[in-house]
Amino acid sequence: MTQEVALDTVIRQRIRGLRLARGWSLDALAARCHLSPSTLSRLETGHRRIALDQLVPIARALGTTLDQLVEAVDDEDVVIRPQPTHTRGLTTWLLSREDALHGVTVAKMRITPERPTGAEHLGVHPGREWFTVLSGTACLRLGARTILVRAGDAAEFSTMVPHAIGAHAGPVEILTIFDHDGERAHLHAPDDAPQR
Structure with missing residues (x-):
């Protein structure tokens, strides 16, 4: 259950981070993915549960894929130990x-x-x-x-x-x-x- 909550938090951070990186307001992203700004705000802040039917248009509007948006975080993948x-x-x-x-x-x-x-x-x-x-x-x-x-x-x-x-x-x-x-x-x- 903890891993699921952590991934949920990461997905919310990704949505907000991608929106801000594009310089978009909540209104601008909401218009692009056909959600209300208040719904999008509650999704980003964790006050509303994320549903798959919301993630697909959000990912499309942000120019990413659903797979990239929900990709699990694995600390094992961070460090590369190259062998000569x-x-x-x-x-x-x-x-x-x-x-x-x-x-x-x-x-x-x-x-x-x-x-x-x-x-x-x-x-x-x-x-x-x-x-x-x-x-x-x-x-x-x-x-x-x-x-x-x-x-x-x-x-x-x-x-x-x-x-x-x-x-x-x-x-x-x-x-x-x-x-x-x-x-x-x-x-x-x-x-x-x-x-x-």
């Missing part, structure tokens, strides 16, 4: 879960000059990539171009251009975001089989 994987010149820590929102993967990478970035190692795949340099200097190969990306700087580029990220004059650490195609190409490439 190693390939030649590269150590990777996955900082997001496999079922991450919109298929996006976040990873921290430590690249050393031993990582191969020659023409035969340039990859191409659909999408875009983004990374920021945490320390050191990254050497970004984009086709025939070589671009140095220093600590504090970020890079974003089309992955349809042949590309590789290496280290310039010592190790570099980057934080990167891959879409599904980028993850498959960079983290599961056959020539980058993890070393134990």
